[in-house]
Amino acid sequence: MNDDNIHEKLQQPAQLPENDPEVDAYREVFDFLSRPEDGHEAPAGFAHRVTGRLEQPSNSSVRLWIPLTAGIFALLVLSLLGFGLLFGWQQVALINTMTNRLLIMLGITLFLSGVYYLLQKKYLRNT
Amino acid sequence: MTDDQQLVQKTLAGDMQAYRWLIKKHERLVFHMSSRMVPNPLEREELCQDIFLKVYEKLDTFQGESKLSTWIATIAYRMGINTLKKKKTELVDLDTISFKAESEMRSDAPIQAEDTHKLLARSFNRLPPVYRTVVTLFHLEQQSYEEISEITGMPVGTVKSYLFRARNLLKDILFSYKKEGAI
Secondary structure, eight states, rough: OOOGHOOOOOHOGGGGGOOOOHHHHHHHHHHHSSSOTTOOOOOOOOOHHHHHHHHHHHHHHHHHHHHHHHHHHHHHHHHHHHHHHHOOHHHHHHSSSHHHHHHHHHHHHHHHHHHHHHHHHOOOOOO | OOOOHHHHHHHHTHHHHHHHHHHHHHHHHHHHHHTOOSSSHHHHHHHHHHHHHHHHGGGGGGOOOSSSHHHHHHHHHHHHHHHHHHTOOOOOOOHHHHHHHHHHHHOOGGGGSSSSHHHHHHHHTTTTTHHHHHHIIIIIIIIOOHHHHHHOOHHHHHHHHHHHHHHHHHHHHHHHHHHOOOO
């Protein structure tokens, strides 16, 4: 029995030999393949969950402004305080070259960018 | 203008209810395809959600050259394959898996008590995911060889070959069990 045309032949049972175990096996295989398995259908409310995820980013980005702005401000203050505690105010006063000031500013910027990136990843991962 | 085109245009205009209708119309196809690649129900639903998010994102690129179902199935197939690749799942090696499946089943004592459907289901689930998907698209979703070729990116000849090998293997397993009187 050639599989290439078995599908067509199975549609017209009269053309097939009766009591042929191989044909019967093919018929059962085709019957099995054309029936969906239980539990493979979409669950209830699936479409709403998808559109819910689509509508989520705009809402979350609005909600995100408040904690994000507050968080950045708090981190800015904390990083300045931490810097002061680590190096002492007198030493800070000694760091008066333009290069050192720029390096400090760069460090703070990188730190804040990192924090912002993490917050963005957490809150805006569905965008 | 077809229903699908109307739904696409309404969705692109921002009508979420239209998109929900579009999802409901095609969720069966996507779930059937995904179930052949991701057996875990939770992972499967997450994959299906991601597929429809991607469909929404790319909907403005749908030109209407093929059926919407074929276009969605193409996205579903690619995303399913990517998921399997991340898990390092064997996609197409039928020889190794079929041999393993048959030998494993023969060593399972309870197989004699199982009916034909369970035997076929177990054998089918041990086929490589690409074979299962091609068979599902053809038999369950009534897609043509050409449509399956478009969805999977495989030549029509390869699609036919996959169908033949998968069906033949299932038939051989069932035939041999019947011959031995195990069922």
